[in-house]
Amino acid sequence: MSAFSTEWTRPDPAPPRRRGRRGLWVTLVVVLVLLGLVVAGDRLAAAYAENRIAGEIQKEGFGAKPDVTIDGFPFLTQVADRHFPSAHMTARNVQEGPLTISRIDGVARDVRVDSGFRKGTIGSVDGTATVGFGDLTKAAGQSGLELSTAGPDKVKVSVDLGVVSGTATAQVTKVGRDQIRVHTTSVEGFSLSDLGNDLDFTVPVTGLPMGMSFQSLRVSSKGVEMRVTGSHIAFSG
Numbered sequence: 104m105s106a107f108s109t110e111w112t113r114p115d116p117a118p119p120r121r122r123g124r125r126g127l128w129v130t131l132v133v134v135l136v137l138l139g140l141v142v143a144g145d146r147l148a149a150a151y152a153e154n155r156i157a158g159e160i161q162k163e164g165f166g167a168k169p170d171v172t173i174d175g176f177p178f179l180t181q182v183a184d185r186h187f188p189s190a191h192m193t194a195r196n197v198q199e200g201p202l203t204i205s206r207i208d209g210v211a212r213d214v215r216v217d218s219g220f221r222k223g224t225i226g227s228v229d230g231t232a233t234v235g236f237g238d239l240t241k242a243a244g245q246s247g248l249e250l251s252t253a254g255p256d257k258v259k260v261s262v263d264l265g266v267v268s269g270t271a272t273a274q275v276t277k278v279g280r281d282q283i284r285v286h287t288t289s290v291e292g293f294s295l296s297d298l299g300n301d302l303d304f305t306v307p308v309t310g311l312p313m314g315m316s317f318q319s320l321r322v323s324s325k326g327v328e329m330r331v332t333g334s335h336i337a338f339s340g
Contacts, residue, residue: 149173152182155220159338164312169194187214199310202242205326207232225336228315235326239283243304255321260287260302271302275327281308281317283327
């Protein structure tokens with residue numbers, strides 16, 4: 104009778120699947136690199152378009168090139184259509200006659216350009232133009248007055264004209280189509296007759312960039328903030 108071994112031999116364990124995991128990591132890295140290239144290309148295209156549009160807009164009444172930031176992602180689809188639904192624009196130290204506007208912040212909508220980014224149109228612009236208190240009194244020729252905020256439509260006026268000094272409260276309003284009026288309502292330390300018309304003056308706001316118009320105002324700690332708007336604006340090189 105033949106003898107058969109009844110001892111069971113355990114099979115060797117399967118080797119770890121390192122190749123599969125390594126392939127997964129390689130694929131993941133490749134995808135991330137491609138996504139990074141797409142995002143970088145998108146941002147480069149955005150920077151190019153923003154710079155070109157800002158350069159053309161500058162010719163519409165800005166002394167220096169404004170900062171333009173185009174909203175939305177992906178950007179390349181907007182470039183292909185040459186249509187940008189929304190963009191933010193900021194300009195500083197805009198000189199309009201005797202008046203210096205320290206900052207203009209606006210949102211431009213429905214921006215369309217030609218293939219060379221040299222001509223285009225803006226459907227509408229809505230923003231804020233800020234005039235510092237010092238620039239306001241300088242434009243009015245009232246160097247002896249120092250203004251500070253006293254409410255949404257009021258300022259505190261510190262007066263030092265050598266002969267008289269004191270404080271006053273004045274209301275700031277938009278009058279007519281394009282004027283800022285500072286009108287004193289109360290005084291302390293002197294009488295209004297001592298100053299004549301020094302505490303009641305107007306400053307015109309004319310020739311705003313891109314044909315924008317002055318709609319309303321409010322007083323803040325930064326100065327007088329005017330709401331400005333425009334529509335159907337064309338720009339060209």
